[in-house]
Amino acid sequence: MTRQQLIEHIFTKKTFLCVGLDTDIKKIPQHLLGNDDPIFDFNKAIIDATAKYCIAYKPNLAFYECMGTKGLSAFERTVEYLKETYPDHLIIADAKRGDIGNTSAMYARTFFDGYDIDALTVAPYMGEDSVTPFLEYENKWVILLALTSNKGSHDFQLTTDQDGERLFEKVIRKSQAWGTPDNMMYVVGATQGKMFQDIRMLAPDHFLLVPGVGAQGGSLQEVCKYGMTDDCGLIVNSSRGIIYASGDTDFAQVAAIKAMELQREMATELDKVNK
Numbered sequence: 001m002t003r004q005q006l007i008e009h010i011f012t013k014k015t016f017l018c019v020g021l022d023t024d025i026k027k028i029p030q031h032l033l034g035n036d037d038p039i040f041d042f043n044k045a046i047i048d049a050t051a052k053y054c055i056a057y058k059p060n061l062a063f064y065e066c067m068g069t070k071g072l073s074a075f076e077r078t079v080e081y082l083k084e085t086y087p088d089h090l091i092i093a094d095a096k097r098g099d100i101g102n103t104s105a106m107y108a109r110t111f112f113d114g115y116d117i118d119a120l121t122v123a124p125y126m127g128e129d130s131v132t133p134f135l136e137y138e139n140k141w142v143i144l145l146a147l148t149s150n151k152g153s154h155d156f157q158l159t160t161d162q163d164g165e166r167l168f169e170k171v172i173r174k175s176q177a178w179g180t181p182d183n184m185m186y187v188v189g190a191t192q193g194k195m196f197q198d199i200r201m202l203a204p205d206h207f208l209l210v211p212g213v214g215a216q217g218g219s220l221q222e223v224c225k226y227g228m229t230d231d232c233g234l235i236v237n238s239s240r241g242i243i244y245a246s247g248d249t250d251f252a253q254v255a256a257i258k259a260m261e262l263q264r265e266m267a268t269e270l271d272k273v274n275k
């Protein structure tokens with residue numbers, strides 16, 4: 001998916017919501033557990049209920065890999081279902097990959113050729129040669145971890161070097177020589193509030209993938225106030241706050257309500273943009 005297509009979807013549907021498919025067999029409703037593929041059935045119901053309120057889905061690989069071949073098969077079926085039924089939705093594999101160059105090339109082949117996913121989260125800390133293999137694919141997106149939503153973001157990302165530059169700033173500054181706003185985004189946690197101002201000084205045009213609203217308590221209004229651009233520039237993810245809003249037979253309907261509530265807030269924010 002190109003940047004232009006992404007922007008068009010956002011402004012046409014009046015949403016920049018990404019629904020996180022962090023599907024945990026221990027959390028899905030009991031009545032699905034007797035099915036052949038409960039993880040896929042759960043995802044399918046969530047997707048069908050929320051598709052009109054979002055522009056992206058983000059399965060997090062940890063939730064599938066922990067179940068071995070069954071989990072990977074559910075992941076693959078979910079991706080196939082999305083591509084067949086909702087081809088305009090961006091599919092983000094949240095796998096946080098990155099290794100020496102030839103190994104990164106294998107990860108890139110897995111996600112971009114094998115699964116034909118649109119976007120992949122990548123950890124930048126092994127440097128340029130660990131990231132560039134992911135950038136060689138046309139119409140695919142690399143989403144670099146910059147300033148994450150967790151408490152541990154203070155341990156390294158917010159520390160300063162002798163010139164006063166913080167590590168997340170160095171990541172954003174240096175990586176702009178590797179990719180462009182047409183093929184690279186950054187992960188910035190919704191919990192980082194005013195820090196979005198600093199991010200926008202360095203990356204005024206790049207899309208940001210923003211996890212951390214809902215269960216982690218980040219504020220959508222604050223993210224928009226400091227992080228939104230004329231092209232929107234934001235994809236805001238919520239996983240648990242949507243998919244586990246009900247643990248009963250009505251889980252998909254309640255997920256739809258939660259997604260709709262976020263979509264309405266996003267529509268209000270998008271109305272403020274000159275487009």
Ligand SMILES: O=c1ccn([C@@H]2O[C@H](COP(=O)(O)O)[C@@H](O)[C@H]2O)c(=O)[nH]1
Pocket residue numbers: 020022060094147148149150187188189211212213214215216237238239240241
């Ligand atoms: O900084 C980061 C990077 C990734 N994540 C991932 O996003 C979702 C958030 O889930 P919620 O249930 O909405 O909290 C999850 O897959 C994380 O691994 C993040 O939270 N923060």
